[in-house]
Amino acid sequence: MAITELVFPIFKPETAQQALNTLRTESMTFGGTFGLLSRRVGHVQRLNDQVISASHRAILALEWNDTKDFRKFFPASEVFGAFRNKMIPYLVQVPMPQPFQPAPGYSRSSELFESGVTQVFVANVGNGNQEIENAWQKFVERLRQENRGVKNWAGWGLEDAEDSWLGIVGYDSAEELHSVGGRENVAALVENIKKIEGMEEFIVTFE
Numbered sequence: 001m002a003i004t005e006l007v008f009p010i011f012k013p014e015t016a017q018q019a020l021n022t023l024r025t026e027s028m029t030f031g032g033t034f035g036l037l038s039r040r041v042g043h044v045q046r047l048n049d050q051v052i053s054a055s056h057r058a059i060l061a062l063e064w065n066d067t068k069d070f071r072k073f074f075p076a077s078e079v080f081g082a083f084r085n086k087m088i089p090y091l092v093q094v095p096m097p098q099p100f101q102p103a104p105g106y107s108r109s110s111e112l113f114e115s116g117v118t119q120v121f122v123a124n125v126g127n128g129n130q131e132i133e134n135a136w137q138k139f140v141e142r143l144r145q146e147n148r149g150v151k152n153w154a155g156w157g158l159e160d161a162e163d164s165w166l167g168i169v170g171y172d173s174a175e176e177l178h179s180v181g182g183r184e185n186v187a188a189l190v191e192n193i194k195k196i197e198g199m200e201e202f203i204v205t206f207e
């Protein structure tokens with residue numbers, strides 16, 4: 001079963017732009033890694049309704065064939081070690097990757113990170129939390145009614161991230177996000193998700 005790995009690095013402010021560029025370049029060295037299905041680097045445009053694009057926050061999104069392939073790469077592979085050494089000078093602290101398995105009804109996540117704009121929800125809510133599952137289902141059902149082309153994915157954390165939940169929505173463009181997400185009935189359901197304790201919302205452009 002394919003798993004999705006997200007990494008949320010925090011860069012030192014004085015070199016954040018260079019750090020984001022370095023992340024894009026150095027993560028290309030992952031190409032050819034056995035079991036790696038996709039790699040995308042995201043530039044966070046908004047975090048919890050605040051515009052932060054100038055801060056050059058990033059999300060690294062990797063999809064793996066399974067957890068065994070993920071563990072062969074992290075933390076002891078030579079490729080990862082070289083990448084880590086390149087990135088450490090830019091980091092406030094070394095982030096831990098968060099692996100997620102698909103929730104029932106979902107499979108691969110890679111197409112979400114190929115969208116024009118990606119909306120990412122993540123929180124430590126406890127595995128199988130019914131509140132988030134209900135809120136997400138209502139949101140997804142409304143999205144399908146408003147725009148059947150909008151893609152979505154959800155998953156639960158694995159290993160050290162087992163209490164984490166991840167929800168992703170892919171839009172063709174920022175205009176579509178504004179058009180669909182700005183509708184009153186959709187916006188209210190987004191707010192229900194964001195009200196859940198510990199929930200963070202990222203609006204991201206991946207490449």
